[in-house]
Amino acid sequence: MLDNTDIRILEELSKNSRITMKELGKKVHLTGPxxxxxxxxxxDSGVIEGYTIKVNPVKLGYFVHAFITVITQSTYHQPYLLFLETQKQYVINNYKISGDGCYLLECKFPSNEEMNQFLEELNEQANYKLSIVIKK
Amino acid sequence: MLDNTDIRILEELSKNSRITMKELGKKVHLTGPxxxxxxxxxxDSGVIEGYTIKVNPVKLGYFVHAFITVITQSTYHQPYLLFLETQKQYVINNYKISGDGCYLLECKFPSNEEMNQFLEELNEQANYKLSIVIKK
DNA sequence: TTCATTCCTTTCATTAATAAAGTAAAAAGG
DNA sequence: CCTTTTTACTTTATTAATGAAAGGAATGAA
Incomplete structure (x- = not known):
């Protein structure tokens, strides 16, 4: 399915997705076309799902990066999921998990105050355990 | 620092970083240049850290996505971090965290067998709690 | 007021993307 | 075994985007 050249193309695009096709070709010993x-x-095969950017969250004013293990109170998750819909600005990812908890929620916050506000509202829908990222 | 046009540019580039400057300009009501x-x-200001792609991990043969809460046995973390260096193909992110555990380790595995192998070796350096992603 | 700065547009030369045609090698089928 | 088809590529030529340069309008400082 994927040969070595494809892998190298994926590596190059991961490093810089705005590279020209001509430059990319040079790197993997092909012509531009x-x-x-x-x-x-x-x-087309869905290996590449999209092209995106890496943004510096601190420069955008998001200083707190947190992982929140969410344990919903009832087996009915809808209230929690609806709550998340209203808090999109903070949510990076919401993973449904097996293991400890129902969801692993990755969030970013401008401040501890806003995080606290978020957690208080979250707590109406679910219990949680908080982990703050110190370093990546 | 960042005005509304900048925010919209970041949004557009997040959706498609390979868009032409001309097209991007059209979306935010500017010329290409x-x-x-x-x-x-x-x-230059570091808000955009880079251009990258979203790759489908399943199409690349990674079927298991896991978060591993790592609790190192000693206060000396070096053995764990050195172990990770040897297992780069599985590691997506390693977050140093405050809260439950020392690190939150995000990994991808081709199979449960390979994950099991990884966990057995990890267990020589640290204790862990495993969460498997069911759905994003 | 005057000068400098910022942010933009327009124009134009350079460069890249894309479509089309052609080639060579590998795979499929009689 | 030979023919046909397919695949993956190159080359060429057209179209389109980039990037540099010049210039204009609005803002702010001296």
């Missing part, structure tokens, strides 16, 4: 065709195939 | 200049400023 050939690299472009490979990339298009990777898109 | 103006959009390009804005983006360059965002890069």
């Amino acid at each position: 050939a690299a472009s065709a490979r990339v298009m195939k990777l898109e | 103006a959009a390009s200049a804005r983006v360059m400023k965002l890069e």
Whole structure:
């Protein structure tokens, strides 16, 4: 399915997705059109799901990065999920997990105050355990 | 520092970082060169840290996505961190956290067998609690 | 008021993307 | 075994985007 050249293309695009097809081709020993065709195939087959940027959260004013293990009070998760919909600005990822808890919720907050506000509202829907990221 | 146009540029690039500057300009009501200049400023100021792709892990053969809460046995973390260096192919992120445990380790595995192998080796350096992602 | 700065547009030269045609090698089928 | 098809690539030519330069309008400082 994927040969070595495809893997190298994925590596290069992971490092810099705005690279020109000509440059990408040079890196993997192909011409521009050939690299472009490979990339298009990777898109069509769903290996490449999209092109995005890495943003510095601190520069955007998000200083707190937290993982919250969520244990919903009832087996009915809808209230929790609806609550999350209203708090999208804080949510990075919400993983449904097996293990300790029902969800692992990854969030970013501008301050501890806003996080506290969020947690108090969350607590109406679910219990939680909080882990703050110190360093990545 | 960042005005509304900058925010919209970041949103557009998050959705598709390979968009042309001309197209990006159209979306935020600027000309190509103006959009390009804005983006360059965002890069120089460190708001945009890089351009990357979203890859489908399943299509790459990684079927298991796990979060592992790591509790190192000694206060000396080096053995654990050195172990991770040897297991880079599985590691997505390693967050140093305050809260429950010392680290939150995000990993991907091709199979439960390989994860089990990993966990057995990890267990020589640290205790852990495992959470498997069912759904994102 | 005057000067400098910022942020933009317009224009144009350079460069890249894309479509089309052609080639060579591998795979499929009679 | 030979023919046909398919795949993956290159080359060429057209189209489109980038990036540099010049200039204008609005803002703010001296």
